[in-house]
Amino acid sequence: MEGVVFDIKEFAVFDGPGIRTTVFMKGCPLRCQWCHNPEGLRPEPQLTVSRAACTGCGECLKHCPTPGHCTACGRCVPFCRLGLRRIAGRRMTAEALAEKLLRGRALLEESGGGFTFSGGEPLMQWPFVREVIALLDGVHCAVETSAYAPDAVFREVMDTLDLVMMDVKLTDPEKHRRFTGVDNAPILRHLDMLCAGSTPFIVRMPLIPGVNDETAHFEAVAARVAGAKALQRVEMLPYHKTAGAKYGMVGLEYKPEFDVDRPVRIDTGPFERRKIPVVTL
Amino acid sequence: MTERIRALRALIVERKAHRAFRRETAVDPSPYRRAELKDFERTALRLKTFLEAETPVILPEERIAFLRTLPDIPGIYTDAEWAEITKDHYIHEQGRVCNLSPDYETVIRKGLRAVLGEIDAADAGENRAYYDAMRTSLFAVIAFAARYAEATRAAGREDIARVLDKVPAGPAETFLEALQSLRALHFCMWCEGDYHNTLGRFDRYMLPYYRRDLAAGRITPEEAQELIEEFFLACNRDSDLYTGMQQGDNGQSIVLAGMTPEGEDGYNELTDMCLTTSAELMVIDPKINLRVNGRTPLSLFEKGTRLTRLGLGFPQYENDDVVIPGLMRLGYEERDARNYVVAACWEFIVPGAGMDIPNIGALPFAGVVNRVIREKLGEIRDMDDLKTAVREAIFAEVRRIAAGLKNLYVIPSPYLSVFFEGCVEKGRDIASGCKYNNYGLHGTGLATAADSLAAVEEMVFRRGLAPETLIAAMDADFEGYDELRWQLKNECPKMGNDEDAADGLACFLLDAFADAVEGLKNERGGIFRAGTGSAMYYIWHAADLGATADGRTAAEPLPANYAPALNTRLNGPASLIRSFTKPDLTRVVNGGPLTIEFHDSVFRDGEAVAKVARLVRSFIEGGGHQLQLNTVNRDRMLDAQKHPENYKNLIVRVWGWSGYFVELDKCYQDHIIQRVELTAGA
Incomplete structure (x- = not known):
């Protein structure tokens, strides 16, 4: 089976325990306004252009077979002298990916680390990810997910992964739809499944100024996860202005509906009061 | 860092106030550039002339003396003579002795007077001129130290004077005496016109003095740490006068830990104190090399990594498991191979035995x-x-x-x-x-x-x-x-x-x-x-x-x-x-060495230090010989903006994620550069 991968990052030191290699799977059903990996949104390979250093020489245009309608064929890529054009997303077989990943296993295992599947939304390519994991010879595997997936998929995820790192963005359904484009009911349902289950998990809370950094949200999440026996810890990820850095590269405009300059409010109190381990990254 | 060291550091590193003692006066080369003198006689006479022209200076608060006041050391040859020599000789670099590691250990232990005795014993007459040159040189150094003793005594610094009464002429007995002796001997090496000669296995040859003082109750670990700090600072005061390809390229490297000539593990308490000192002082000299092997505890790699995190570009790691067998294969005796050090940059040499x-x-x-x-x-x-x-x-x-x-x-x-x-x-x-x-x-x-x-x-x-x-x-x-x-x-x-x-x-x-x-x-x-x-x-x-x-x-x-x-x-x-x-x-x-660059944000928390340390260890366990890690700084990022094609692998940590620096839009690049500047200034 083939999947679409848009990056493999070695020596990831913040994506789970130990030293990890993180695989970024392309495609995401959500459209979070603070997304910092816009090249991971569309499921198919696409052309990216680093516009910061582009001199506008026009050489790339001369080699485009379909001007005005990019098919990500990649013909223009060799002709950029500054090397600013790339195709984000590569089709790989599960075997090829697993073979590549396993070459680095010694260092990962020795440090108590392993592999992390991130994205995009890795569960969008779950049959592929599942096949890769089966080939990874029992090395520790984690997933970074929005948890937006069919229940059956999520159940399999809980049975397969050694660690689930799931985002909890907004508990309010209306706001969730507005800022991420999708319903949060399945997400919260899957959070409850994790809380009731035995798969080790980490709750990650992206904190967005004026969107979800109010006490009610912290309280709601803390109340929901309190007592979950497999919960490792809660991680706060305060919004950073650089989230928009790569939008130009994929031809998108970054226009969030919140005030990017407002400092984020971080309140770990509701977790601490419930004796839930919490860190700010 | 104590108040005294803080003050010395401010004086030497920040204000560079010691340079006020430098004099414009040039040493007159005519006494030693005489046609009838042999080359070694000229070198010896120049050292004598130069040291006699030097003026002892004692900086406030210092306990380890010796400061250069004469910037320039005129060569032993006239331009015409040198042109004649270079016509039919191969000249390496500047033509002077460089890139060696002198056996400071032995001379500190014996003292120069004992060496003079050995010279007299060896001198059977037929090589009198050369032995005289050696004697002239050592007498010049001893006389210079005596002048320093006198000057310090006159300045009311009886403590320094008493040390200089003993060393480097006589054997060092205490840790302070050993450091002062090393400082004097090393200082005079530069005055002889030699360059890029290293300080060698500092934590090994200083250890007996430290342990003896400690056992006798003459010193506490804190006091010893302070003295090491002062010695390291001393390496930074004349270093701008030392020749090299670039400022900072002066060969003042030290080598820590590693196997002893007897085959034992040389990692000791001074190793840790040197690493701590380097991290506290944040100065570029001495450059730290750390000898490790496949059995080195992870904690030592972690200590090294904490130093890497500071962005000084060291320690550089050397792998005993590869270097020692490698040198033995080339014909170095086992004891010598085990005793290897690193020359000015990264070449493996043997202290006191190699003219490689x-x-x-x-x-x-x-x-x-x-x-x-x-x-x-x-x-x-x-x-x-x-x-x-x-x-x-x-x-x-x-x-x-x-x-x-x-x-x-x-x-x-x-x-x-x-x-x-x-x-x-x-x-x-x-x-x-x-x-x-x-x-x-x-x-x-x-x-x-x-x-x-x-x-x-x-x-x-x-x-x-x-x-x-x-x-x-x-x-x-x-x-x-x-x-x-x-x-x-x-x-x-x-x-x-x-x-x-x-x-x-x-x-x-x-x-x-x-x-x-x-x-x-x-x-x-x-x-x-x-x-x-x-x-x-x-x-x-x-x-x-x-x-x-x-x-x-x-x-x-x-x-x-x-x-x-x-x-x-x-x-x-x-x-x-x-x-x-x-x-x-x-x-x-x-x-x-293999060189790897990290952005400093990789080191955001203590866990990352342990992870980088494991990465370093994987290089050593895999059979790597030498490794240097850099923490990427602002200047490189500014250059990357101008020449993105040269920096494709510059990875920066942006938020909870990393990106290739050159792929970020300019405003975000600027943002990160500013952030790093703040980090560095803090």
Whole structure:
């Protein structure tokens, strides 16, 4: 089976325990306004252009077979002298990916680390990810997910992964739809499944100024996860202005509906009061 | 850091107030530049003249004295005399004794008066002039220390005066005396006109004094730490006067931990104190080398990594498991091999026994491979043929280099000679040789060479590209061949990505280099050592190289030292380490590190330090010989904005994620640069 991968990052030191290699799977059903990996949104390979250093020489245009309608064929890529054009997303077989990943296993295992599947939304390519994991010879595997997936998929995820790192963005359904484009009911349902289950998990809370950094949200999440026996810890990820850095590269405009300059409010109190381990990254 | 050290640091490093004592007066060279004097007599007389012209200065708060006030040391030859000498001699670098490690340990322990006794005992008359030069030098140093003692006493610093009454003339007994003796001996080495000679195994030879003081209740660990801090600071006050290729290139390196000559583990409490000192002071001297092996505890790697995090570019790691057997293979005795240190940069040398010249020449890997491809590819049928031709060319080039190294002349240094085995005994100057007289050859552009061969294999022998087309593209510097160039750069295997197709060729090249030097002798009876360093040669070797088959254009530089080609999109540090530990590095132990750069935000928390430490250990366990880690700083990022094509692998931590710096929009690049500036200023 083939999947679409848009990056493999070695020596990831913040994506789970130990030293990890993180695989970024392309495609995401959500459209979070603070997304910092816009090249991971569309499921198919696409052309990216680093516009910061582009001199506008026009050489790339001369080699485009379909001007005005990019098919990500990649013909223009060799002709950029500054090397600013790339195709984000590569089709790989599960075997090829697993073979590549396993070459680095010694260092990962020795440090108590392993592999992390991130994205995009890795569960969008779950049959592929599942096949890769089966080939990874029992090395520790984690997933970074929005948890937006069919229940059956999520159940399999809980049975397969050694660690689930799931985002909890907004508990309010209306706001969730507005800022991420999708319903949060399945997400919260899957959070409850994790809380009731035995798969080790980490709750990650992206904190967005004026969107979800109010006490009610912290309280709601803390109340929901309190007592979950497999919960490792809660991680706060305060919004950073650089989230928009790569939008130009994929031809998108970054226009969030919140005030990017407002400092984020971080309140770990509701977790601490419930004796839930919490860190700010 | 105590208040006293803080004040000294402010004076020396921040305000550079000690430079106010420098005088414009130039030393008059006429007394020692006399035609009737032999070269070694001139050197000895110059040291005497220079030290007599120096003025003792005591900085407020200091306890370890000696400060340069005369910036310039005129040479022993007139320009005309030197031109005459250089006409029929091979001159290495500046022609003076450099890149050695004097045996400070023995001289500190015995004192200079004991050495004078040995000189008298050895002097049977027939070599009187040379022994006199040694005596003149040592008397000059002793007299200079006596003047310092007098001046300190007059300034009411009886504490310093009492130490200088004893050392360096007599044996050091306490930790402070040993440090003051080292400071004086090392200071006078510079005054003799020698340069780039290192401080060696500081934590080893200082240990007995420290332990004795500690046992006698004369010192506490805190007091010892303070003295080490002061000594390290002292290394930074005259260093701008020391010659090198660049400011800071002064050879003041120390080597910590590692196996003792007796085969024991030399890691001790002073190792830790030196690492702590370096981290607290944040000064570039002395440069720290850390000797490790496959059994070194992770905690020592972590201590080293905390230093790396500060962005000074050290420690540099050396692997005993590779270097010691490698040196023994080259003929170094076991005790000497175990005692190796690192020369000014990264070359492995033996303290007190080696007059090796580890950077006397360099094999241009990329140049040799490029020439073979351009001249012979048309008639070559397969990869085996190509490798045979490259191997022959490497052998020929090594022989050509070796043949050019004839009639070496080095200006004698009678003072420095007393720190080397056999020199006093035989009345022989270190400039004429010592126990080991080996020549080291660097190997430049290895990755470019391996990648070029890999590209030919892929494009010509696998995909059927016509050799003429490849050569024509290279001749045109790839103008009009963008697609081919892109394929060469992006679709062919590269050294550094754990791809055997490229890494295997690097192994082949290094083996050929090691084979080529085997059995070669130099005119001093020494052998040739192959290495993975580049020094400044990589700049010179890139100059007339032209475009290479790996898709590199003529204007692109070659990588420095043992590193992947610039502009290679790398998988990451773990693949890099796996690639660079594939060759049998015991065969190329002249020295030359793999360099890895991290953005400082990688080190955001304590856990990351442990992870980087494990990465370092994986290099050592994998059989790497030498490793240097950098924490990327703001200047590089500013340069990356101007030349994005040179910084494809500059990874920056942006939020909870990382990105390639050059791919970020400018406003975000600026943002990160500002943030780093704040981090550095804080």
